[in-house]
Amino acid sequence: MKLEPIDHALLAGEHGAAAARAMALLVRYGTACGAEHFIPIESAHIDGCLYHGPSSIDFARRFVDLGGQVRVPTTLNVAAVDVTHPGWHCGPPEIVAEQETLTHLHEQLGCLPTLTCAPYQRMARPRRGEHVAWAESNAIVFINSVLGARTDRYGDFTDLCAALTGRVPLAGLHRDAARRPAVVFELPSIEATGLPRDLYFAAVGYVFGRRAPGIVPYLRGLPIDASEDELKALGATGASSGALALFHAEGVTPEAADMPTRGVPVETVSPVEVEAAIASLCRAAQGEAVAAVCLGTPHYSIQEFALLNRAVDGRRRSAATEIFVSTSREIAALIAGDPAFDALRAFGINIVVDTCTYLAPVVRETSGLILTTSGKYAHYGPGNLGRRVALMTLERCVRSAETGKVAAPC
Structure with missing residues (x-):
């Protein structure tokens, strides 16, 4: 990979031992992704704050011990338990203290304890074209699609490394080429499906997520008055059924008008498929x-x-x-x-x-x-x-x- 002066400085420990460790991990990650160089990010959203086991705590604590601090504004995704209402928790009781420890470690690193899977509902949101490193599947698809910002699919631990360095490899959905649609879906109207509006968006997302797993679809026929909450529901369901990270909706999402569709395969989603999705759920x-x-x-x-x-x-x-x-x-x-x-x-x-x-x-x-x-x-x-x-x-x-x-x- 071609490294810029800031990347060399991070690796050399000029910005602290924690940043050096995080950057070393990102170089290996970027090499695996085939990236040629790094780019700066404006913010990060961390999914590794959700307690899955001792490794979650070990990873964060190592960066705390090294004196780490995030270099960009960084928010936290949901936790494994609502520690505000521990009496509601019906799972293993020990997870409450473990989750509190993990959240506190991330706070020591400078992360904001937002603890929400929908940080885009806050006032400060990524702008169109802005590069960020966000984890959490529904947040990824929302900011890529509805806001037109740019994040790849970051998972646990990679997200924190990006926050500690302010750098990510130029790979995946950060790249123009990766954001172009690979399939066009002609969608049925709400009226054609006979579904109530709040079921329609979930069902359509479920169908095209399954039919186009891990690729970028271009949607025709989505209601042009779709609200952010409806697009949130559509994207979250598609991310669940098919690893959706970005969609373009004609007349609805900001990048759709700039996307070439000539020569892109066109497929039709039938009302029967949409109804079947509801029946399965x-x-x-x-x-x-x-x-x-x-x-x-x-x-x-x-x-x-x-x-x-x-x-x-x-x-x-x-x-x-x-x-x-x-x-x-x-x-x-x-x-x-x-x-x-x-x-x-x-x-x-x-x-x-x-x-x-x-x-x-x-x-x-x-x-x-x-x-x-x-x-x-x-x-x-x-x-x-x-x-x-x-x-x-x-x-x-x-x-x-x-x-x-x-x-x-x-």
């Missing part, structure tokens, strides 16, 4: 017992809380069914202090922070279904939690929570 019979409704995968935005607040206003939840909504600390604080969201409190909604409930078990009732509006949760939840999960509209989830039983579709 919602294997539930009307009248089945509902243990819980889990929302906020990815983390809920203020706008989504407003929709939920309206949906539950004046209604009563069954004592048999809990409702958990995952979000960031910042958004949770805004909700807690705003009387406009009193309907949420009256309905008995539990707001989970710092984690996602498809990772951290919080549902106390061991029998019955878990309902969700998230395609990502419906995809990962059964394997992670060993529970049956069903994808439904928000309205149907709320009606089911009222009775404690799966409500009929509208």
